[in-house]
Amino acid sequence: MIYELVKKETKEHIFSRKGIGFLFIVSILLSIMSFGFISVKELSLLDQPSIVMTTFKLLLGINILISMVIGSTMVAGEKEKGTLESLLLTPLTKRKIIIGKLIAILVFWLTVTLISLPYFIVLSNGTSMLPTILFYLYVVGTVLVISFSSIALIFSTILASTKNAMIVGLMIFLITLVPMFLSTTMKKAGFAKLIQSYSPISASMKTMKDLFINKLGALDILVGMVPVFVFFVLALSVSLLISKKVDFLGGE
Amino acid sequence: MIKTIGLRKVYNNDYEAVKHLDLNVGRGDIYGFLGPNGAGKTTTIRMLTGLIEPTEGMVFFNDREVSKGKQELKNNIGVLPESHGYYEWMTGKQYLLFFASLYGMNKASRIQRTNDVLEMVDLTEKANIRIHQYSRGMKQRLGIARTLLHEPQIIFLDEPTLGLDPQGQKDIENILVQLNKEQGVTIFITSHLLKDIERICNRVAIVQRGSLLVEDTIPSLLTTYEAMIEKENVNLEDVFFFLTDEKRGESKHDL
Ligand SMILES: Nc1ncnc2c1ncn2[C@@H]1O[C@H](COP(=O)(O)OP(=O)(O)OP(=O)(O)O)[C@@H](O)[C@H]1O
Ligand SMILES: [Mg+2]
Numbered sequence: 001m002i003y004e005l006v007k008k009e010t011k012e013h014i015f016s017r018k019g020i021g022f023l024f025i026v027s028i029l030l031s032i033m034s035f036g037f038i039s040v041k042e043l044s045l046l047d048q049p050s051i052v053m054t055t056f057k058l059l060l061g062i063n064i065l066i067s068m069v070i071g072s073t074m075v076a077g078e079k080e081k082g083t084l085e086s087l088l089l090t091p092l093t094k095r096k097i098i099i100g101k102l103i104a105i106l107v108f109w110l111t112v113t114l115i116s117l118p119y120f121i122v123l124s125n126g127t128s129m130l131p132t133i134l135f136y137l138y139v140v141g142t143v144l145v146i147s148f149s150s151i152a153l154i155f156s157t158i159l160a161s162t163k164n165a166m167i168v169g170l171m172i173f174l175i176t177l178v179p180m181f182l183s184t185t186m187k188k189a190g191f192a193k194l195i196q197s198y199s200p201i202s203a204s205m206k207t208m209k210d211l212f213i214n215k216l217g218a219l220d221i222l223v224g225m226v227p228v229f230v231f232f233v234l235a236l237s238v239s240l241l242i243s244k245k246v247d248f249l250g251g252e
Numbered sequence: 253m254i255k256t257i258g259l260r261k262v263y264n265n266d267y268e269a270v271k272h273l274d275l276n277v278g279r280g281d282i283y284g285f286l287g288p289n290g291a292g293k294t295t296t297i298r299m300l301t302g303l304i305e306p307t308e309g310m311v312f313f314n315d316r317e318v319s320k321g322k323q324e325l326k327n328n329i330g331v332l333p334e335s336h337g338y339y340e341w342m343t344g345k346q347y348l349l350f351f352a353s354l355y356g357m358n359k360a361s362r363i364q365r366t367n368d369v370l371e372m373v374d375l376t377e378k379a380n381i382r383i384h385q386y387s388r389g390m391k392q393r394l395g396i397a398r399t400l401l402h403e404p405q406i407i408f409l410d411e412p413t414l415g416l417d418p419q420g421q422k423d424i425e426n427i428l429v430q431l432n433k434e435q436g437v438t439i440f441i442t443s444h445l446l447k448d449i450e451r452i453c454n455r456v457a458i459v460q461r462g463s464l465l466v467e468d469t470i471p472s473l474l475t476t477y478e479a480m481i482e483k484e485n486v487n488l489e490d491v492f493f494f495l496t497d498e499k500r501g502e503s504k505h506d507l
Contacts, residue, residue: 004353012341082337086398088303089331090354091323249303 001092002100009104013070019108022066026112029062030055030119037123049212052123052133055116057205060141061177063112064148067105068173071152072165074101075248079160088248098153098243105149106142113137132211140204140228147200147232148173150239157246176201200231253279253406253438254300259309261295261462269295271462272309277406277455282432282439284453286446288496292462293442294334297408300440301331314405327355330399330407332392335414340384344375344394347383348401355402369397373427389420396427406438407431413443421445425452450488458495465495 013019037051075097078084087097120133152169159165176199182192196202207224210216216224254277261270270292277283287293298304300311302318302325311318318325339347345366352362370376373393383391392412399407409428413421429452431437443449449456450470457467466473470488477491 001354001356004350008339008350012339016341082333082335083339085303085333086331086336086351087354089301089326089329089333090351091326091356092354247304249298 002096002103005092005097005100006103006107009074009101010107013074014104014108014111019070022070022108023111023115026059026062026066027115030059030116033058034119034123048124048127049129052120052129053205053208053212055119055123056133056136056208059112059116060144060204061201063109063141064145064173065170067108067145067149068152068169069166070108071101071105071149072156072169073162074104074153075156076159076162076165077156079249080162084248093244094246094248095240095243098150098157098239101153102146102149106145109142109145113141129212132208136204136208140225143228143232144200144204147235150235154239154242157243157248175199198227200228203227253277253281253314254440255312255315256300257310257312259296259299259311260307261292261299261304262307263295269462270299270306273459273462273464275457275464275467277438277440279405279438280432280436281455282428282441282453284449284456285440285442285459286444286449286456286492287442287459290461291459293459294410296459297331297334297410297440297442301329301408302326303331327402328405330402330404332395332399332407332409332412334410336395338383338386338391338394341382343380343382344386344390344397345370345379347394348397351398352401357402365401365403369400372400372431373397374423387420389416389423392416392420392424393427396424400431400437404437406440408440410442411444412441413445413448421448428452446489446492447487456488458492460496466491 033055037055075084078087088094092100116137120137121130124130124133148169151172152165155168156162156165159168175195178192179196179199179202182196203224203226207221210224211221254275256273256275259270259273259275260268262268273292273296275296285293285296295304299306300318302311302322305319313321313325313328316324339350342350348366348369349362352366357365367376370379373396375390375393375397378386378390383394386394396407396409396412399409413424416424425448428439428441432439441449441453453470455467455469456473458465468476473488473491474486477494478486481490481494483490
């Protein structure tokens with residue numbers, strides 16, 4: 001039952017014109033970056049770990065952005081088109097509807113990781129970074145994508161329009177990104193410090209750096225990763241709880 | 253088959269869309285649920301089909317309270333919501349197969365049943381065309397086909413003829429009568445086309461501003477109001493206006 005829903009969602013949002021467009025953008029970006037790293041002198045002076053990290057950061061950032069855009073459309077879009085009511089009237093439970101849509105977003109992420117794999121293999125050529133990259137793609141990346149997508153799906157469920165759902169979802173994503181725009185000194189004070197220490201995105205980037213450059217051990221990495229997993233558990237459980245309780249047709 | 257006791261719905265804690273409704277829909281009925289715009293018809297259907305929770309009151313489906321068995325209800329009712337949309341990128345057949353799978357049918361019965369319902373609504377020839385190329389009437393017939401996939405005991409249709417031309421209305425009417433006669437499907441329908449309702453329904457309820465004005469079989473309704481309406485050959489439309497106008501008159505007095 002849920003499999004059929006996943007199939008429909010994937011056809012509609014992932015392997016549709018829009019979804020393939022997104023995939024195309026991701027591959028173009030990867031190509032431009034890799035080409036830049038290899039050909040442009042200054043950039044190619046960067047050490048390989050930095051190159052891999054920057055590429056991963058960008059890939060994950062863009063993918064989360066796209067996932068949130070897709071996630072916001074998934075429920076609110078069905079409200080706008082008037083198809084949600086019929087879906088809710090089938091034996092599918094609200095929770096299964098949310099899970100089905102979440103899985104479809106994951107299909108997108110898996111496709112993106114497959115596209116990016118050859119690039120990472122080339123960029124990490126001659127080093128032993130590949131296993132770590134795979135860990136970040138398939139464990140950390142997947143966990144982050146699920147977390148942010150479920151947030152997008154929550155707002156898509158609560159709010160009546162795709163536009164509003166997208167705005168609120170993206171705001172949350174941007175907040176977790178704040179540290180990236182701040183200088184090192186600014187990161188040490190007040191609100192910025194708070195986000196810096198608790199943002200799952202910051203945590204994942206920091207641990208990656210710790211692994212590649214500071215060469216910290218597994219335990220330190222695990223501790224550094226705590227915000228990522230706390231965020232994951234919170235986002236997913238809240239969305240699954242809400243999906244059961246909330247009036248999907250509310251906000252009309 | 254459907255029975256409600258004191259059904260009430262308050263939106264946002266301040267707007268009472270449905271006030272204490274007691275309805276009775278019998279097995280095999282074609283039940284017309286009538287009322288002016290904003291009377292609370294759609295709200296009532298949403299409560300009957302378990303889509304929204306009543307603020308107060310109870311709904312019984314085959315003597316079982318609905319709030320206690322949502323899945324059982326879902327498996328036995330078909331619903332065509334008010335202003336519904338379609339996955340326009342699918343073909344009519346894909347659309348039906350998709351919903352059939354959500355009802356848990358296996359592949360063979362999915363295909364068989366999809367072909368059967370397509371036949372019932374006369375869409376077999378258009379089955380492999382994408383829905384965005386369908387006319388309004390075809391979409392509406394496809395919607396009715398969808399409500400029938402899992403062989404429900406009762407179907408709820410919220411203004412199924414909205415925006416259709418006379419031929420389209422006639423087609424839907426014929427489909428419904430045939431379904432009722434040949435397969436014994438109970439039909440709960442709202443519509444503003446009182447002449448059609450009079451022709452196909454055996455029972456009607458008229459609601460206004462969330463309150464039930466009357467619920468009766470059509471012949472008995474006409475007999476009751478014949479004396480009060482000073483006109484020959486009273487029809488459903490006369491009764492409808494008589495009841496809803498009188499109410500308006502009263503509320504004017506109140507002011
Ligand atoms: N989700 C909602 N929130 C708040 N008010 C609502 C909501 N849905 C309906 N209403 C209000 O409740 C009243 C009844 O609406 P409803 O749609 O049930 O009427 P209806 O009889 O189906 O009308 P129509 O013939 O126009 O379809 C209306 O005044 C409407 O504005
Ligand atoms: Mg209505």
